[in-house]
Amino acid sequence: MERILFGDNQFFAVNHISDEKSRAQSIKFREDSAIVKTLDDARSLGVNTFMCTTHDRIANICAIIRQEPEKYRDFKIFPCMPYAHKYANAVTELGIAGTLKQYVPGNFIGSMFKGGMAFLSKDYLSIMELLVDSEMKMFRGINTPVIFLQNVITDLLLGLRAYEVLAAFYHYVKRKHNAEAGFITMNMPKLLDALESQGIENPIICSSINKVGFRMSGGKEIYEETLKNRKLRAIAMQVLGGGAIAPKEALEYVCELPNIESILFGASSKANIQNTVETIRHFDGAPSNA
């Protein structure tokens, strides 16, 4: 994975702090071309990996990228699935059964609900596989070397102790999509235990890692210890602690931690992207190559 990954929250009005800021961003990125322009800005600064949810609009972005294979030859996308709001809204409207019927392709679910037959474990895993495939459709023809499970699902399964389902995702993504599985979580140390218990070694885990301990469940110390002493390919997100830390101080902290393979960040202006990229390269001790 590249050292710096570019995120998508700014495009979809997911600002964790201010609703007003979210609204301004949603106006700014109303047109798909504005998103593509920002991705091009990031690429021009050497950031070639875009980590994004499987939001409907990403399908449009993928279509644009497919049209210019030369231009986007080195470009990679790390899809993060599922886009949970889509399903959450569906569950309130249609119920769990209705949602599955709507989103799982084919007649699979319909036939399963009929007659109230017992679910076999392979049925649950088949549902998971069908959902992964349907979310991956929009990325056809695009390089997606890592596929992530979103934290809502990762952490739900973690709390339910359904570690086997996490492992099944890991193996399926490898087998069917020829990609490495990644997990987004708000409970990194606990997740690592769970994955290791399933025989998964050195997993890719993306979690909040920041100087103020924001969303580092169980406390910053146990995260730091885990990074120091255990085997994982860590991605740090929310490095600014939801806006609580000045960028320079925030990036210095993360760059000095051991074992952080990549840093995920998002920004909507070229100046902010440049500033972040240069700051990370500065603390990494490399000459900035703007």
Added chain:
Amino acid sequence: MGISHLSILGAHPNVEVVGVCDTSKMVNDFLSRYGKFTCFTDYKKMLADVKPDAVVVAVPTKFHYSMIKDLLESGVHIFAEKPFCLTATQGEELVKLAAQKKVVNQIGYHNKFIGTFGEVKRLIKEGALGQVYHFVAESYGPVVIRPKQDTWRSDPKEGGGCLLDYASHVIDLINDILAPVKSVKGSLLKSIYSTTVEDAVYSLVELQNNVSGVLSVNWSDETHRKMTTSVTIEGTKGKIISDANELKVYFKDAGTPAGYNKGWTVKYITDLTPQVDFYLRGEEYSAQLDYFVDAVAGKVPNTINTFQSAWYTDKAIELIKQSVN
């Protein structure tokens, strides 16, 4: 909702989940197969078989009253989802029974565990705004954004509708921060996409401390990605505007509480939220269950989100219904 509570409790170091009850075969099969939970379809059988210390009730609202009543009779501690009951009469009976049985009782109004709203309450209780003369309590989100609807949320007899299911959160917040609703001057319940229930609630209310204000709630508003709740409170010394992320406070004069200036001060949830041990969908969801578990263990008093406080909200909902003509 139940699945998310179960996940948080499953990860809780001080909790052993001894049983799960759901009428859905699909849910039970999944939970017993992957989570190794002991599953039941009848909660009475679960009570008898596994004898829990405490039970979390997260079934559709129409079942709350009868289930909570049975649970109270058997003397277990109870955390139940909001809204409490379908009528104030039912709730009153359960409040009394809970007091008699001396069990810990809590309702899932999670906004009480959000740092910004907690700070608003603190400022109000210490009188920082002077004489409060007006409030606006708002909640918007995209629950029903199309005509077709066929779940219990579209049936008024089962606890459906924006008032009971959605507006209850912000009414409960006002009850807690300012005072319980005393009377309702008038309300508009509007159906936007639904045919059987209201999708929006606009109401003029007066509280027990004689402060009056406006309630404005709409669950058919897709300009919000998810439920957005906010309160604005105006007083002789200043004004507070707060949502779950950001707290903005204006003071007319110097002599403000510590940490605030004359003019505007803005605080963020990140400064006001304590860390949790397991995070699923917001610190508040974990924090409310931590609080319940601690109350059962006798480590904290059972004073936040009691049945009694949730009953005030049920009562306010009834007053709002009666004020529509």
